[in-house]
Every structure is written in C-alpha cells, then in structure tokens.
Amino acid sequence: MDLLERAQPADAGEVASLYLEARKQALGAIPPVFGSDERVLTWLSARVRNGEGCWVTRDQKGVSAFMLLEPGWLDQLYVRVDRIGQGLGSELVKKAKEVLPDGMRLWTFQSNLSAHRFYERQGFVVVEKTDGSRNEEKVPDVCYEWKPDAK
Numbered sequence: 357m358d359l360l361e362r363a364q365p366a367d368a369g370e371v372a373s374l375y376l377e378a379r380k381q382a383l384g385a386i387p388p389v390f391g392s393d394e395r396v397l398t399w400l401s402a403r404v405r406n407g408e409g410c411w412v413t414r415d416q417k418g419v420s421a422f423m424l425l426e427p428g429w430l431d432q433l434y435v436r437v438d439r440i441g442q443g444l445g446s447e448l449v450k451k452a453k454e455v456l457p458d459g460m461r462l463w464t465f466q467s468n469l470s471a472h473r474f475y476e477r478q479g480f481v482v483v484e485k486t487d488g489s490r491n492e493e494k495v496p497d498v499c500y501e502w503k504p505d506a507k
Contacts (some may be wrong), residue, residue, distance in 0.1 A: 357413045362410075364377040375432070385465070386467060386503065390492035410425075411455075417436075421445065423449075425455055428460055428461060429462060445474060459501065462500050465497050466495075
C-alpha cells in the first residue's frame with residue numbers, strides 16, 4: 357500500500373500537476389478547470405505549503421493521490437489517473453473521517469457520476485443540489501454529507 361502522510365511544502369508542484377492532469381482526464385464528467393494552469397498552481401501551492409489540511413499518498417512515482425481538508429469539509433480529493441480504482445481514494449476518505457470525526461461535507465459536480473458512486477459507498481448522502489450559480493464553473497453541483505452515526 358502507498359504511504360499516506362501529511363503533504364510537505366515540497367509536494368506543492370506535484371500536487372498541482374496531479375490535480376490538473378486528473379481534471380483534464382475527467383473532461384466530460386467534470387468541466388474544465390476555471391482559469392489558467394498557473395492560477396491553479398499558485399492556489400494549490402499556497403494550500404499545500406500551509407500544510408495543515410493536505411494529505412498525500414505516495415508510491416515509487418511520487419504523489420499518487422491527495423486530499424485537502426478544511427474544518428467540516430473535504431475540499432478536494434484526486435487520484436493520479438494510473439492509480440484510479442486501487443483503493444487510494446478510500447484510504448484518503450478513511451483518514452478524513454479520522455481527522456474530521458464529527459462529520460464533513462463535500463461538493464462534486466452533478467455530472468460526475470463516478471464520484472457520486474464513490475462517495476455513496478463511503479457513507480455520504482446527498483444534502484443539496486444546485487444549479488451551479490455559486491461555483492466558479494457555473495455547472496450544477498451536489499453537496500454530500502457524512503456523519504459518524506450514518507449507516
């Protein structure tokens with residue numbers, strides 16, 4: 357199994373690259389990244405350098421998956437394309453549940469049906485659907501919630 361640990365500041369570029377590549381590979385299920393790759397690199401680099409809420413898994417090639425947590429929220433979770441379906445996302449969600457034991461929410465796009473299936477398998481339930489007017493991409497999204505007493 358891959359090593360799961362807090363991200364280090366030096367991981368910022370690798371995390372941003374993984375995010376950009378995963379988003380590009382998922383076009384159709386999710387919309388393109390809002391803004392330039394440089395904007396994303398700056399945003400994610402700042403979040404990773406902050407370090408507190410960023411977790412990564414590593415394999416021999418480097419960062420294989422990552423998640424960003426905020427109080428009460430699973431903000432981002434992406435797996436490197438060659439590692440999808442190998443349990444890394446589940447390991448990250450397990451860690452998120454340890455870090456946020458009182459529960460959490462997350463947003464995903466309504467069009468991302470594989471994410472819906474994944475989060476529902478992890479015990480998340482839909483609590484809100486929107487028309488997308490509140491997100492940068494202006495694409496319909498859905499809010500999921502996990503609570504520790506949920507079955």
